[in-house]
Amino acid sequence: MSECAKVLRDELPYNLHIFVNSVEFIAKVIDTLKLAPEAVKVVCSTSGESRQENQRKLGNAYPIGQPSDPAKKINFYTSTCFEGCDIFDPDGVTFIVSDGRKAHTLLDISTLFTQICGRIRDSRYKAQIVHVYSTTKYSKTVTLDEFVAATQRTLADAESYAAEINSLSEATRVKTLSKIPYINEQYVRIVDNRLVVEKNLANMDIVNFKISRHIYATYVNLTDELQRNGYKVTVQTYSKVVEHLAANPSARTTFQELFDEYCRLKTMTEQFFVVESPAELCAVIEQRHPLVKQAYDELGTAKVQALKYHVGNIRRELVKGLSIGDDYKIVKMINAAFQKQTAIPKNKAKERLQEIYDTLGLQRKAKATDLAQ
Structure with a gap:
């Protein structure tokens, strides 16, 4: 939600026009950011009993407005404004929010999405649309x-x-x-x-x-649908790696792929109204391969890259940094390097042991008898 804060501090040259079919979502944003009533315009349904119910959700300090009301720094619109209304704001940027957990916020790209894109008639940012969304997480057993x-x-x-x-x-x-x-x-x-x-x-x-179940099922599907309807996707902030893991839990993924994606997510700034935050995406990677987080936290990106993402070398480097005696470090490294109850050729064992000595900076020459001690 940093975009809202920046707009309110006049750090951005435009006003936000946020189209989301959920008064609850709007009320939550207002409450979370403690938005001042004079900075916010909310346009939602006022037909029948909906006016009273929607006003209750928003609070009396935030009266329901009309599309033709003067634009403010932050403007919210529900589906009552998705079609057939004109909004005027030369400094307005269109944001469309689709929460995969709320079906009523998902929009058909070929119809409503396109209708929304034309609502701000005179904006100098007319060609720029920000679509904030999350996938639906439904079962993909039926295509x-x-x-x-x-x-x-x-x-x-x-x-x-x-x-x-x-x-x-x-x-x-x-x-x-x-x-x-x-x-x-x-x-x-x-x-x-x-x-x-x-x-x-x-x-x-x-x-x-x-x-x-299809368009919003994956980020790739949604991107394809946008492009199929003539939209050019210029920036994407989702994680292809995490989506791949979610779709194929048993899929083979290299440590380097996971680590590089983890680093990218860790350095991402908070995106506007992110439904799945970088922290949540990082948690998926941490669960899949706990070593990724440990290496990132204790060794850092540069060191892991210098070790060429080699898992064995990374584990040894982590042990090397422990506050324990060298003999204990050697034992931990041996346990990690050698498979239990498996015969290992003597020359191979000596080679691995020498690598451990070298990693720890010990001036020792590995001997087979060392392993028996």
Whole structure:
């Protein structure tokens, strides 16, 4: 949320226009950053009972405004402004927030996303959009193609069922429908004693699945979808390595890949409204390979690189830095270097032991008898 703080301190030349379909999210940001009412504009639904409920969430100090109200430093809009309204602010930058944990904040790239991008009519930053999002974490056992095929089969069954019932004579059809307590077929409803198939409901299911289970399932999918709809992705802050680990827990990943990504995440500054923070992404790597964190904390990036990311050398270097006697260090290094209950050729054992002596800076010549001591 550092972007908000910078804007309020006049460290950035633009105003934030944040489109997110969640009043709870807006209220949380306002509360977390202790935003002053005069610096904030909030536009959300006021129809029916929603005005009272939304105002309760925001607090009375933050009255619900209109799209045409003068822009402020930080401006929030829910779905009531995603289409059909004009916003004017030559210094406005569009931010779109999609939280994978809240389905109602996920947007179809080809429709609503594109509509939002054109809401600020006179901005000199019109060509720049910041999309802040997290993936949905849903199970990937069903692909989009499989879901579409299954939905189409269900729709075909519904049409067949409706056609069969509707082919009955009117008297028989009325009598038959009166004996059915409820219609158990998806996408079918009764209208004037006839069965009507709602194809739009099936299409809606497919669109919702595509948005929540496919487009926002991975960062790669979302990037592809943005590019497919004509958007040029210039900056990405997510972690491909962590996504790879999440998608393939048993996938082979080198220590160097994990360490380099860990270093990158550690040096990242807090991004605007990050849903998955660098710290959370680092935790995934730490769980996968605890040595990464230990090496980063105790040896540092330059030393690990100098050791050419060699895990054995890194472990020895870590032992070398322990506040214990040399003999204890030698024992720890031997335990790490030699596999238990496995025969090792004498020359190989001496070679490894000499490496340990050299690492510790000991002026000793390794002998096979040293291992027996």
